Amino acid sequence: MVYYVEDDTNIRELTIYALKQAGIEAEGFSDDAEFRVACAKRVPEAVLLDIMLPDTDGLQILRRIRRTPGLENVPVMMLTAKDTELDTVRALDNGADDYLAKPFGMMEMVSRVRALLRRAGRSATGEKNEVLSLGPLTLWPKRREVTLEGAEMTLTQREFDLLEFLMRYPGEVFSREELLQRVWGWDFDGGSRTVDVHVQQLRAKLGDHADLIETVRGVGYRARG
DSSP states (O other): OEEEEOSOHHHHHHHHHHHHHTTOOEEEESSHHHHHHHHHHOOOSEEEEOSBOSSSBHHHHHHHHHTSTTTTTSOEEEEESOOSHHHHHHHHHTTOSEEEESSOOHHHHHHHHHHHHHHHHOOOSSOTTOOEEETTEEEETTTTEEEETTEEOOOOHHHHHHHHHHHHSTTOOEEHHHHIIIIIOTTOOOOTHHHHHHHHHHHHHHGGGGGGEEEETTTEEEEOO
16 A cells, blocks of 8 residues: 655646556545544555645655654655755655655656565565674564664665665675665666765664775775675
């Protein structure tokens, strides 16, 4: 189930219609109050958010999602008329997994939602008890849990996917373009700045262990081997 919060009735209904035509279960809400009630009844698989809403700011909803148990790992895509680089970076910094500026094409929107849902439901290869370790970091792909020195870390869907990918190939260097393709998907057309922002977010959460993700000047990034 995909939830879409958008106060413009025409845009909301057209988007929901396009998703349903593509075989994706979806429901739309005109404001945050309706969205809250729906989330209490059923946790969505993905959320689409407008930024400018009548009762609150979409970024405030995003921040609340990221600190709400049960919702914190739900992938979120911002669909908004605010399309400057600063707006994009601000949304990503607050935990958004994707960002699509209005006016957007319905085919592109559906493709990006499918990518979100694939990542949300993606199963890592191997046994259920598979564990990845990197120094003080321990990550369970199937459980989608990660701890740093034994303390649980709270990561967004995309932060987790990026960290998991790098931890699977310690010491191997990946360019920004490779990371976009392998982590974000071939159908993601955002710029390489997206990778830099997410690496910065991960490093901030790693704190004193930020150097576990290394920058290889002129090439890209790698998990310290």
